[in-house]
Amino acid sequence: MLDFLPVSNQNEYIGYAVNNTKLKPLVKNERTTLSAADWERAALDLIAEAGMQALAIEPLARRMGITKGSFYWHFSSREALLEQALIRWEEHDSRNLNASLGEIDHPRDRLISFFRRVGKEKLTHEVFSELCSAAGHPQVEPVLERVAERRMAHLSAAFEEMGMQVDKARHQARLIYSVYLGFLQLQKQQQTPSLSSEEFDKYIDHVVDTLIPN
Amino acid sequence: MLDFLPVSNQNEYIGYAVNNTKLKPLVKNERTTLSAADWERAALDLIAEAGMQALAIEPLARRMGITKGSFYWHFSSREALLEQALIRWEEHDSRNLNASLGEIDHPRDRLISFFRRVGKEKLTHEVFSELCSAAGHPQVEPVLERVAERRMAHLSAAFEEMGMQVDKARHQARLIYSVYLGFLQLQKQQQTPSLSSEEFDKYIDHVVDTLIPN
């Protein structure tokens, strides 16, 4: 299970739990107290599994073996939880993008790695996929827009580095990003080869061949 | 407003309304009785506007200026309505696909027209877009699978006609269909050029150039 923003809780919430109670890792605990971050992570897990419409606070609480009473101490509403969870996810995704594409020298390899990444980082992608299904949701929409902008900027930059003129690079970036989105959609429909088969590899090769120059 | 399966109501429902009451177009009517087909069309309209999760029977009834009492005469449940509405939509879409692609001679033009179709037939595409957001829904999933299969078969056939070997044609079809799905997604995120601008046309040209040989 990924962690989504490991520590650095300087901005934890507005004025609530800090949960620094782990100065001494007590003996019989392992039933310590929950923090807002725990709820956010659980929310993202649930979204990944069951989609946005399944994000209800009571089922979530049941799933965590706890009651609503806890939730409404950490958050003022369901909306607030979603907001924080989305922020957490977006930050995580943004860092991820830089980490996995920032340190690859050749732009061609960067582009290829963009596709290969679909298989890795499952949770992040599952969340993303569900968020895409919830475009139109007022809280989700701006997130998707920013993420798309960021990713397409990366792609576009890579193409420019490969000597493509700006307009064409933009178009190509949009095109590739569309392919990526469409792939996620087909994946949700179980209409994509099993992701680690040779069929899949051949398809990826085909995509790379037709979409990435050189 | 499109009609989705105009007449031919031989299979109207199981044994219910036939609604042939319009033998004499009476004078003061225009407040005639509703049929199951009316509910199905209204359901599709609602899905197109607000998505699957908004398909609730009471709001739908309000929207139609009527009450639940009518609905439960025509249908046994919300699920039954959805089922019929999806059947209606799928048939309509299937006929549409053949109509708009079946009579174009050159396969290249057929492929190009596949993209241009996104702009036309708004309602159908809006419904489709919302259905995509509801992949995972047990009643929607099989529909999406069949539709994807049908469309990719068309695309694949066109590429083969252009002299492409079978495997490559399949891959290319999947690729193009992915682009199409991704485009719909970006459209829902309002991140696609305004659909009738030159920006849009240039993008389409770029797509056609890089994805369609010759």
Place this chain on the structure above:
DNA sequence: CATTAACCATACGCCGGAGTATGGTGAACT
């Protein structure tokens, strides 16, 4: 003209999730 059948309205009970109120508990500090 009375009856039947198609169609719709009204009124109900049920369920599940959102919030609220309030009280309980354990650890930490004084």
Place this chain on the structure above:
DNA sequence: AGTTCACCATACTCCGGCGTATGGTTAATG
């Protein structure tokens, strides 16, 4: 030792959609 505070449980109310029951209305028909 007692108070405080962070955290959680319990028990409500409210709301909106689902499905049912039942009765009303209208048109066709014998």
